[in-house]
Amino acid sequence: MNTFDAIEQRRAVKHYDPAHQLSDDEINQLMSRVVLSPTSFNIQNWRFVIVKDPDLRKRIRAVSWDQAQVTDAGLLVILCANKNAWKDSARYWQTAPEDVRNFLVSAIEQYYDGKDQIQHDEAMRSCGIAAQTLMLAAKAMGYDSCPMVGFDFEQVGKLINLPDDHVITMFVVIGKAVKPANPRGGQLPLSEVIVHDTF
């Protein structure tokens, strides 16, 4: 599918065929694309929790405002990030010349070490970028998706045994739509969201 069509046709779909599952091969195709998303300094801080267990799905739905797409969509991906991914960073630059690698390892340490808010921002930023790759790749494979923040982050963390140094950033559900999204709700004009040079 053409990139512009994928961007235009991606909508937050809420109603899915609960009988339709994505195959392992499809999941692999999808996730192989998602990990081509950029991260700052290539730290690849995202961690994608793919929830298939129907019982776990039900328990997650119960703390997600009972939204049907949590159980009904073929795939539930909980986008998380490891706030400590910046550590042990030589492996992100193993193909680079040694001097470049050493420079980057040092720059990464300076950028993140002891800076909790920046590690946290990087979680949100990386996962936001990856979420759009996931949704557009899904669209190009004939699926629909829905990004979600309407859930109890703490309770979901407990249900998936989230490690202390990880954060949950959002959900994306993916599946076979049974009902299209409603028309767009009210788009701001470009003039309201674009600023030229300075505010």
Place this chain on the structure above:
Amino acid sequence: MNTFDAIEQRRAVKHYDPAHQLSDDEINQLMSRVVLSPTSFNIQNWRFVIVKDPDLRKRIRAVSWDQAQVTDAGLLVILCANKNAWKDSARYWQTAPEDVRNFLVSAIEQYYDGKDQIQHDEAMRSCGIAAQTLMLAAKAMGYDSCPMVGFDFEQVGKLINLPDDHVITMFVVIGKAVKPANPRGGQLPLSEVIVHDTF
């Protein structure tokens, strides 16, 4: 361009033809796609500062680790967000039935009111998603891009007169590449970033 090709061929390119500018029509094509990116509750909290003024570009470069792409790329987009975009939210749902609109306005208020960290997270998340739309749309238009966090956020905020209730989330530069990106630095295997059901 095919969506998968755009995802695979998008790389962080650092070297641009400084003589090549994007036309206003191209910028409009690009940004019209970017604003189709999803935001939580459709609050469209992103604000895109397009910096064309060459002198301002130079001053921004000076607080961006002197990275050449800040001045040399055809387009510098500073992705910002309005942390108060959740206010006055009926306009985001003007096409929805009145009861749905009222429900959403109340849900939005409950989700964001008085919750500074959540407003901040929404800035990072929305801009992350929009940044990938921007980079993939640029690729599909024959351009390259580079996402950036290597700059002094506070100094750049001063240079663009960032309002107090806005935050800068990242830069994306877009332009005509004169040198391709280096090979990918060291991709983690899928098995390291995908988690099944629980950690």
